[in-house]
Amino acid sequence: MNITKTIQEGVVKAVKSLYDADIEADSVAVNTTRPDFEGEYTVVTFPFSKIARKKPQEIGEDIGKFLEQELEEVVRYNTVQGFLNLVIADNWWKAFLDSMFDQEKYGYAEPHGHKVMVEFSSPNTNKPLHLGHIRNILLGWSTYKIMTAAGYDVIRTQVVNDRGIAICRSMVAWKNFGEGKTPESTGIKGDHFVGNYYVEFAKRFEDEYAQWLNSAAAEEVYKHEAKDTQTREVFFKKYKNTYFNKQSELGKQAREMLIAWEAGDPEVRALWEEMNGWVYKGFDVTYENLGVEFDKLYHESDTYLLGKEIIESAIEKGIMHRDGKRVWADFEAIGLEPKTVIKSDGTSTYTSQDMGTARLRYDDYGVEKMVYVVADEQNDHFKGLFHILKMLDEPYADGLYHLSYGMIDLTTGKMKSREGKIVDADDLMKSVIDEAMENSKERDTTSDLSETEQKEVVRKIGMAALKFFIIKVNPKKRMTFDPHQSLDFQGQTGPYVQNAYVRTRSVLRKAGDFSVDSTETYDQVKDEEKSIIIQLQQFPELVQSAAENYDPSDIANYCYNLAKSYHRFFHECPILKAETEAAKAFRLKICVAVGNTLKTGMDLLGIEMPERM
RNA sequence: GGCUCCGUGGCUCAACUGGAUAGAGCACCUGACUACGGAUCAGGAGGUUGCAGGUUCGAAUCCUGCCGGAGUCACCA
Numbered sequence: 001m002n003i004t005k006t007i008q009e010g011v012v013k014a015v016k017s018l019y020d021a022d023i024e025a026d027s028v029a030v031n032t033t034r035p036d037f038e039g040e041y042t043v044v045t046f047p048f049s050k051i052a053r054k055k056p057q058e059i060g061e062d063i064g065k066f067l068e069q070e071l072e073e074v075v076r077y078n079t080v081q082g083f084l085n086l087v088i089a090d091n092w093w094k095a096f097l098d099s100m101f102d103q104e105k106y107g108y109a110e111p112h113g114h115k116v117m118v119e120f121s122s123p124n125t126n127k128p129l130h131l132g133h134i135r136n137i138l139l140g141w142s143t144y145k146i147m148t149a150a151g152y153d154v155i156r157t158q159v160v161n162d163r164g165i166a167i168c169r170s171m172v173a174w175k176n177f178g179e180g181k182t183p184e185s186t187g188i189k190g191d192h193f194v195g196n197y198y199v200e201f202a203k204r205f206e207d208e209y210a211q212w213l214n215s216a217a218a219e220e221v222y223k224h225e226a227k228d229t230q231t232r233e234v235f236f237k238k239y240k241n242t243y244f245n246k247q248s249e250l251g252k253q254a255r256e257m258l259i260a261w262e263a264g265d266p267e268v269r270a271l272w273e274e275m276n277g278w279v280y281k282g283f284d285v286t287y288e289n290l291g292v293e294f295d296k297l298y299h300e301s302d303t304y305l306l307g308k309e310i311i312e313s314a315i316e317k318g319i320m321h322r323d324g325k326r327v328w329a330d331f332e333a334i335g336l337e338p339k340t341v342i343k344s345d346g347t348s349t350y351t352s353q354d355m356g357t358a359r360l361r362y363d364d365y366g367v368e369k370m371v372y373v374v375a376d377e378q379n380d381h382f383k384g385l386f387h388i389l390k391m392l393d394e395p396y397a398d399g400l401y402h403l404s405y406g407m408i409d410l411t412t413g414k415m416k417s418r419e420g421k422i423v424d425a426d427d428l429m430k431s432v433i434d435e436a437m438e439n440s441k442e443r444d445t446t447s448d449l450s451e452t453e454q455k456e457v458v459r460k461i462g463m464a465a466l467k468f469f470i471i472k473v474n475p476k477k478r479m480t481f482d483p484h485q486s487l488d489f490q491g492q493t494g495p496y497v498q499n500a501y502v503r504t505r506s507v508l509r510k511a512g513d514f515s516v517d518s519t520e521t522y523d524q525v526k527d528e529e530k531s532i533i534i535q536l537q538q539f540p541e542l543v544q545s546a547a548e549n550y551d552p553s554d555i556a557n558y559c560y561n562l563a564k565s566y567h568r569f570f571h572e573c574p575i576l577k578a579e580t581e582a583a584k585a586f587r588l589k590i591c592v593a594v595g596n597t598l599k600t601g602m603d604l605l606g607i608e609m610p611e612r613m
Numbered sequence: 614g615g616c617u618c619c620g621u622g623g624c625u626c627a628a629c630u631g632g633a634u635a636g637a638g639c640a641c642c643u644g645a646c647u648a649c650g651g652a653u654c655a656g657g658a659g660g661u662u663g664c665a666g667g668u669u670c671g672a673a674u675c676c677u678g679c680c681g682g683a684g685u686c687a688c689c690a
Contacts, residue, residue, distance in 0.1 A: 034633065044632055046670060056670075082670075083633060124690085164690070300690090326688065335616065336686085343688040350690050377684055379617070406619090407684085414683095445650070461652085473626065478619075478683070485625060485639070489652050492626075492638040499652050507649050538629090545629095557627065560637085567653055576649045591649095613652075 003041065003092065003537060004030050006073060011043055014066040021051040032534055038078055039085030040530055046082035056082030093525045093533050094586065098516075100536065101593040107539045107600050109151040116399070117361055118144045120373035121158045121292075125279045126166040127195035129286050131408055131423040131481060132375070132415060138471050138606060139405055140373040141292045142552035145604045147371075150547035155365055156294045159357065162276050163301045168257040170194050171271055172250065173201035183278050189426070191282025194275050205250050209243060217247070286425055291463070291606055296364070298357055304348060306356025310392065311341060319391045334387050336380055354385050362396050369399030371550065376404040376476075403550045406478030423481065433462035435487045436495075446612055457610045464494030464607045471605050472556040492560055494607055497598060500563035500570075501609045504595035507575055507588070514588050515581075522582035528569040529590060535562050536593055539601070552605055559601040566594045 008025040015023050029044040045059040052059050060079035067074045067086065076087035100106050120140020123129055129137075144154045174197045183193040212218055213236060226235040244251035260268040287293065311327055314320040320329045320341060327342035329351075341352045361367060372382060382402035390397040408415060415422050436458045440446065446454050469486045473479045489495040539558070546554045575591065578584035599609050 029629090029632070031629070031632075036634085042633085046632075049670075080633075161690070166690085328688090337616095340688045345688080347688085349688075353690090375684095376618075378690090380685060381690090383617095404618095409683095411624095439652070443650095443652075445652095469625095476618085477626090480625070482625070482639095488639070490639085491652095493652085495652055496638090499650080503650060503653085510649060542629095553626095557637095561627095564637085568655095570649080571645095571654045574649075613650090 002541075003073060003088065003096070006071065007041055007043065007067070007086065010067050010071050010074075011063060013070065014063045015048060015051070018062050018066060019048070019052045023048075023051075033085045035527075037080060037083075037085050038076070039087045040534060041086045041088065043084040043086065044082060045079075045084050049082075060084035088530075090523050090525045093530060094519055094522065096533060096537060097586070097589050097593060098519075101589040102516075102596075104596050105600060106536075106593070106596055107543045108149045109540070109544065111153065112151040113153055114151070114369070115153045115155065115365060115367040116147055116369035116371065117155045117157055117365060117367040118147070118371045118373065119157050119159065121287075121294075122161065122374070123158075123283070124161045124164075124166050125194070125276050126170045126198045127417065128189075128191040128282060129425040130415070130417070131425065131428060134290070134425050134428070134466075135405060135408055135470050135479075136373055136375070137287075137290055137292055138467055139403060139475055139552060141290075141606045142471060142555070142604055143371060143373065143403060143550055145606065146543060146547050146552060146555065149543050149600075149604060152369075152547070155296060155367065156292075157296045157298060157361070158294055159298045159300060159303070161300045163261065163272075163304060165254055165258055166198070167272065167276070168254045168261065169201040170198045171257055171268075171275055172253045173197035173204065174275065175271070176253075177204075183281070189282045189285065190278030190280070191286070192424075192426070193282075194279050201250065201254075205244070205248065208248060208250055209240060212243065212247065289426075289429055289463075291608070298360070300353070303357050303360065304353050306360060307348060307352035307354070308342070308356075310355050310359060311352060314388065314392060317392070319388065329384065329388055331384050331387065334383055336384055339384055350381070351385060351388075354381075355388065358385075358389060358396070358400075359394065362394070367399070368396060369401065370396060371401045371403050373403045373405070375407050377407065378402075379404055401550065403475065405475040409478060409480045411480060411482050423483070428486075429463065429466065431483075432466045432487060433459055436462035436465065436489070439489055440613075449612070457613055460608045460610045461489065461495050461498065461613055464498055464602070465489055466494075467605060467607050468494030468497070468556060471552050472560070474553045475551060494602075495613070497559050497563040497602060497607075498609055498613060500566045501595055501598045501602075502611065502613050503570055504566070504591040504598075505611050507591050508595070511576060511588055511591075514585055516585060516589065519582050519586040519589070522580070522586045524583070525586075526573060528565070528572045529586070532562070532565045532569055532590055532594060535565060536597055539597055543604070546604075555601055555604050559598055559605070562594060562598060562601070566590075566598075 005025070007030050008028040011028045012023055012025050015021050031042045031044065033039040033042045043063065045056045045063065048059050049056050057079050060082065064077035064079060064084050064086070068077055073089055073092045074086050075089045078085050118140055121133060121137050123133055144156050147154050177200055178197065183190045186193065188196070221239070222232060222235060245255070257268060261272060311320060315322055315327065320327050324344055325342065325346045326340060326344040328338050328340050330338050339351060341349055343349060358370065361370060374382065379402070386397070386400045386402070389400060410421070410423065412421070440454070440458050440461070446457055449457070465488070466486060472492070542554060542558055546552060569590070573587055575584065575587040578587055602609055
């Protein structure tokens with residue numbers, strides 16, 4: 001039923017019979033025809049000029065004649081230079097539509113049972129989620145959906161970074177300045193509550209540092225440690241980290257907190273659990289609003305000691321080297337600097353932890369693939385990690401993939417949490433839903449629905465706008481987030497796609513039952529109809545390639561283009577008042593097919609469709 | 614500075630992986646509703662694809678060199 005393949009195979013036969021040469025079907029380029037020429041599909045014949053030793057245009061004539069005779073799907077052809085344009089028979093359009101229009105899960109492949117784990121979100125537990133997390137979460141979620149559609153058995157996971165110096169900062173700040181307040185007593189969402197103390201710590205630390213800079217001690221340090229070329233300003237900007245570790249009172253408290261935590265101090269552990277608990281409650285709300293969930297959580301507090309035994313075997317195999325207590329890996333083979341894996345105090349690092357959790361996941365689930373959704377600032381880390389695991393011959397090593405995505409810039413510049421230049425996830429969702437509400441009120445198209453139903457519709461619209469705005473961009477590319485544009489509901493947006501779906505629903509409601517068999521006499525398939533069917537035909541393959549390329553933006557752009565074709569069709573072709581019963585039935589089938597496909601397509605992106613809007 | 618990635622109308626993004634005259638949306642103009650839903654459609658204007666070479670039937674896409682930007686170069690995660 002796949003017309004592209006039919007054409008490709010036809011061309012293979014043609015080349016064999018005409019020029020006695022063998023070519024691969026996949027290598028035959030079949031494009032959709034430009035609108036200014038007659039035809040729907042175009043074969044590029046330039047590549048055959050060497051084997052045929054003819055001009056591309058003549059080859060086009062040869063192959064065109066052959067296909068016209070051999071393939072019932074091809075009724076006519078024309079050639080323009082090296083391009084052979086084919087006109088496809090009306091019967092094919094009708095037959096294809098019949099084969100798929102009422103499949104609700106059109107595009108889903110048969111499950112093949114291969115297991116894959118997708119890791120995404122993985123936040124620190126010291127502050128609320130922000131725009132960067134949203135991109136990560138949307139990518140992770142749609143990767144899960146798309147791979148499921150492509151037939152995989154997908155396990156969703158995240159590593160919760162629940163320990164370390166960051167959370168200790170929040171803990172110190174709360175202990176010193178919190179006056180025993182809680183999220184309950186203040187009415188602040190847990191993750192924001194804890195985040196506020198993270199900010200409080202930073203602020204107090206800045207004050208402390210600023211004060212210290214005026215002291216004699218600071219002057220001493222500058223005199224002894226600054227390079228000649230360094231100005232005071234440059235030096236002390238860089239020195240801040242060292243100050244935190246050496247002189248700072250707050251820094252000392254945070255570090256002591258971390259040491260006490262690692263020693264299992266009951267009081268510290270209790271505070272840690274309480275504050276993390278607040279954060280989790282907050283995260284749960286955000287995740288629910290984003291419509292995502294996980295099958296399995298790994299906590300860094302449980303896994304940070306893992307990986308050491310694997311490292312032992314790595315040393316034996318000569319992949320890693322011991323240097324006192326310290327262990328390091330040589331990355332010369334992949335063009336990176338050597339990397340410390342175990343510190344000289346014997347404690348583990350990020351790399352060793354990730355080695356441990358990778359093995360743990362394999363032991364837990366037997367996954368063949370692991371996809372890590374992590375920003376591109378960690379490209380080298382994953383390059384190194386995967387290299388080690390491959391050298392160790394881990395059974396899952398060939399299935400490791402870093403879904404690296406570009407960070408988000410604001411129109412005002414880079415996002416920086418320490419400077420408070422962040423876009424908060426909860427605020428963002430609220431503002432986009434509020435905007436949808438304003439729009440909805442103006443339009444007044446759902447006022448006969450109950451208030452809860454209306455709110456539900458508005459929520460779906462707002463979230464669609466936000467999600468689509470982010471997911472439509474190729475993950476690898478850095479993107480600019482313009483709050484003004486994200487609040488737009490017209491043009492290339494989520495609501496635009498939803499609107500196309502809502503139109504299909506509206507027409508089908510009014511059509512009631514219709515006879516699916518009455519399209520036989522329809523013999524005037526229009527361009528608007530053909531272009532929709534061409535796109536419908538591409539969907540299953542697109543799902544596969546989006547899974548292979550780990551690229552949800554492909555699906556988003558597809559949905560937009562399909563919606564666009566439908567809107568055009570809707571204007572150009574009367575459906576309920578079609579010229580004949582056959583035309584009406586044909587077009588209603590298109591409505592069903594487009595509705596189903598848009599709904600599954602958007603679902604792959606984590607976007608819900610309203611029935612009305 | 615080394616390595617990696619990226620430069621496409623004023624702005625945000627595409628381009629079937631080397632195919633025809635580089636496509637959409639926003640913003641800006643002009644038109645289309647007593648309606649199968651106008652959150653829509655039709656049309657206009659806007660480009661030397663950062664610059665310069667090269668590879669070939671054909672380059673935004675591949676190669677080289679510049680220019681500009683980002684990331685990374687921790688015994689942090």
